[in-house]
Amino acid sequence: xxxxLLTLALRVLIYxxxxxxxxxxxxxxxxxxxxxARVQNRxxxxxxxxxxxxxxxxxxxxxxxxxxxxxxxxxxxxxNLTPIAYSTLPLVALLVIPIDGxxxxxxxDGDLIFVMFLLTLIVVTVFLAGxxxxxxxxxxxxxxxxxxxxxxxxxxxxxxxxxxxxxxSLSITDIVRWQSTGLRWLILLQPLGFAIxxxxxxxxxxxxxxxxxxxxxxxxxxxxxxxxxxxxxxIRLGKDLEVVLASALLASLYxxxxxxxxxxxxxxxxxxxxxxVVLLFTFLRGVFARFRIDQMxxxxxxxxxxxxxxxxxxxxxxxxx
Numbered sequence: 001x002x003x004x005l006l007t008l009a010l011r012v013l014i015y016x017x018x019x020x021x022x023x024x025x026x027x028x029x030x031x032x033x034x035x036x037a038r039v040q041n042r043x044x045x046x047x048x049x050x051x052x053x054x055x056x057x058x059x060x061x062x063x064x065x066x067x068x069x070x071x072x073x074x075x076x077x078x079x080n081l082t083p084i085a086y087s088t089l090p091l092v093a094l095l096v097i098p099i100d101g102x103x104x105x106x107x108x109d110g111d112l113i114f115v116m117f118l119l120t121l122i123v124v125t126v127f128l129a130g131x132x133x134x135x136x137x138x139x140x141x142x143x144x145x146x147x148x149x150x151x152x153x154x155x156x157x158x159x160x161x162x163x164x165x166x167x168x169s170l171s172i173t174d175i176v177r178w179q180s181t182g183l184r185w186l187i188l189l190q191p192l193g194f195a196i197x198x199x200x201x202x203x204x205x206x207x208x209x210x211x212x213x214x215x216x217x218x219x220x221x222x223x224x225x226x227x228x229x230x231x232x233x234x235i236r237l238g239k240d241l242e243v244v245l246a247s248a249l250l251a252s253l254y255x256x257x258x259x260x261x262x263x264x265x266x267x268x269x270x271x272x273x274x275x276x277v278v279l280l281f282t283f284l285r286g287v288f289a290r291f292r293i294d295q296m297x298x299x300x301x302x303x304x305x306x307x308x309x310x311x312x313x314x315x316x317x318x319x320x321x
Contacts, residue, residue, distance in 0.1 A: 159308055
């Protein structure tokens with residue numbers, strides 16, 4: 001019993017738990033910044049570590065040392081708690097995704113629904129962070145985030161349910177195992193669902209063309225405007241962890257997950273697939289311009305929702321299994 005608890009604690013805290021996931025968060029931020037710079041004909045991070053690979057970690061440490069300012073009009077409870085929640089929620093969601101080729105740390109039946117619930121809570125946290133700041137820019141950013149969620153939440157949920165219907169399980173681990181049987185990667189069977197989920201994850205991450213809640217040319221930094229110091233460091237870490245979560249979900253549900261491929265260990269397979277997804281996110285944000293909030297919501301309801309419903313109907317009738 002003691003040995004089991006020790007093993008579980010090591011898995012939660014070290015590998016494939018918190019420390020490993022935070023390392024991946026910094027690594028994927030570097031990959032994102034470096035590749036985006038190449039897309040835009042820039043250099044990107046350059047000096048801190050080999051090819052600037054330690055720059056995200058250095059930025060995090062720098063923010064920890066900065067002054068932490070709380071606006072006089074802010075709701076202190078919301079202002080202090082939302083950065084903690086924003087960095088914790090994606091970390092908890094990642095613990096139910098199998099990222100080392102075996103069982104997830106917190107795997108259970110229905111964990112896909114749990115992840116969908118946490119994705120919604122992340123946006124609610126963003127809204128509360130903007131509201132608690134009591135700044136006109138932050139409130140507008142928070143309201144935009146909530147309104148944007150109303151546009152992409154339904155198609156995202158349907159795109160996440162498609163693989164579950166095909167595999168006959170709401171467990172992410174079971175969906176990954178189902179795909180490993182004969183290499184039935186769902187990106188080949190359900191390409192429409194994959195494309196819809198990519199678009200919705202761009203909106204969830206507030207990436208271009210859906211960076212409406214933090215449009216720096218319109219509302220400074222949106223809902224993050226008033227945060228500084230340790231709180232801003234936690235928010236940036238939370239965003240990096242959310243990138244890992246989005247790429248891990250796409251890799252697990254549509255690319256076969258972390259099941260060992262050929263002679264590669266499961267963890268290496270997971271890294272390769274998720275990095276490819278991050279590069280796809282980065283390329284799309286580098287080549288598109290920002291939508292208006294009305295264009296985003298209207299487009300999601302007019303096009304994404306019907307296509308997502310069609311995708312689920314096709315899977316239910318045996319197409320894409």
